[in-house]
Amino acid sequence: MKLLRRSCKQVAALLLAREDRDLPWADRCALRLHLLACDACPRFERQLLHMRNAMRQWRNYTTAEDAESTD
Amino acid sequence: MPTFAQQVADLRGYLLKYARLQLRNETWAEDAVSEVMLAALAKPQAFARRSQLKTWLVGILKHKVVDALRLQGREIASAGLAADETEDPLEHIVFQADGHFAELPxxxxxxxxxxxxxxxxxxxxxxxxxxxxxxxxxxxxxEWLELDSEEICKTLDLTPTNLYVQLHRARGRLRECLDLNWYGKASAA
Structure with missing residues (x-):
């Protein structure tokens, strides 16, 4: 179990890394265990989900006809 | 009713805004947008009104921006993308020395x-x-050009590790900026 123990800082780094690549099995397990036991990290995870959705909507917005056409 | 050329010209400022945001170089951005305008005006029949004009032009712009990044890849890679082993100073603000969050997100x-x-x-x-x-x-x-990591590394001759470090920092800074300037203000209101 000790091998799976991670600090919030390490978990935040894993959550950020997960946005761009697949995590190794051990990291995924450590992440899941930590998120079950921590108050702060699930909030950080939700913030990243917010950002992911915001970027998707922004991509659509940049081509939307009602977006601002002038600087 | 403005002509097709006029409608395209009217969108130049809009296209330039996103070219600048992505390329971070005025000359490259101007060149990319000029190429979009030329491509659009050379083949107006290619715009078959299946989509909005802006959508079509942004689609062309994304291709031109990727071309510019490929062309300037060596220069981009040598400017500020060298392997950086130092810790992002932002981490000292977000986390305590023991690895806990300094403040609950x-x-x-x-x-x-x-x-x-x-x-x-x-x-x-x-x-x-x-x-x-x-x-x-x-x-x-x-996030905007939607290139995968492998393609970015190939375009800019970067190692995956280097790319992930930079993306990690970019996402961390963006989160902090949005927290300060949007979400924090919304919850304070």
């Missing part, structure tokens, strides 16, 4: 909610604009 509300306010996108673009140029380019290659 704020509740940003329901992440599935559609964003209704255009001001949010203005803030998002401003936050992206404030990222260091090297980080911003890579982040937007992922």
């Amino acid at each position: 704020a509740d940003w509300g329901n992440p599935e909610q559609e964003i209704q306010q255009r001001q949010f996108f203005d803030i998002l673009e401003a936050c992206t604009q404030h990222l260091p140029a090297a980080q911003a380019r890579l982040f937007l290659m992922r």
Whole structure:
């Protein structure tokens, strides 16, 4: 179990890394265990989900006809 | 009714805004947008009104921006993307020495909610604009041009490790900026 123990800082780094690549099995397990036991990290995870959705909507917005056409 | 050429010309400023945001170089951005205009005006029949003119032009712009990044890849890679082993100073603000969060991350509300306010996108673009140029380019290659990591590494001759470090920092800074300038203000209101 000790091998799976991670600090919030390490978990935040894993959550950020997960946005761009697949995590190794051990990291995924450590992440899941930590998120079950921590108050702060699930909030950080939700913030990243917010950002992911915001970027998707922004991509659509940049081509939307009602977006601002002038600087 | 404005002519096709006039409609295309009217969108030049809009295209330039996103070319600048992605390329972070005035000359490259101007060149990319000029090429979009030339391509559009050379083959107006290619715009078959299947989509909006803006959508069509942004699609062309994304291809021209990727071309510019490929062309300038060596210069981009040598400017600010060298392997950086130092820790991001932002981490000392967000985390305590023992690895715990310095402050409980704020509740940003329901992440599935559609964003209704255009001001949010203005803030998002401003936050992206404030990222260091090297980080911003890579982040937007992922998020706006939707290139995969392998393609970005190939285009800019980067190692995956180096790319992931820069993307990690870009996302961390963007989160902090949005927290300060949008979500924090919304919860304080």
